Amino acid sequence: MNELLNSVEASSLREKPLEFEVGDNVDIHTRILEGEKERVQIFSGTVIARRGSGVRETFTVRRIVAGEGVERIFPVHSPKIAKLEVKRHGVVRRAKLYYLRDRVGKATRLKERRVVRKKK
Numbered sequence: 001m002n003e004l005l006n007s008v009e010a011s012s013l014r015e016k017p018l019e020f021e022v023g024d025n026v027d028i029h030t031r032i033l034e035g036e037k038e039r040v041q042i043f044s045g046t047v048i049a050r051r052g053s054g055v056r057e058t059f060t061v062r063r064i065v066a067g068e069g070v071e072r073i074f075p076v077h078s079p080k081i082a083k084l085e086v087k088r089h090g091v092v093r094r095a096k097l098y099y100l101r102d103r104v105g106k107a108t109r110l111k112e113r114r115v116v117r118k119k120k
Helices: 002-010 098-102
Strands: 025-034 037-051 058-065 070-073 081-088
Touching: 037 070, 037 098
Parallel strands: none
Antiparallel strands: 025 037, 025 081, 037 058, 058 070
């Protein structure tokens, strides 16, 4: 039964998985349909959680808009996500950053993690 589910889900998975981690500052380019037209809207913020696996994997992004915290949950394998850009990597020591919800202003910033890029 499990093999059957995996084969069905495999068709819905992305060919190139999104590469990001909890604590990263990201720009998510989402496709939005308005009538007949399609446009791309950018949602910027910090990844505070990642959960699930396979097709059901999701991640939560948090940002502050007009002094109010806004969180949005995105499916990792959604065709609505056109692109995901990692702006900066954050130093984190835990899987869920829910403690950022209680922080205000500069306290919400994470230290930057230096990433060594592999030479091709």
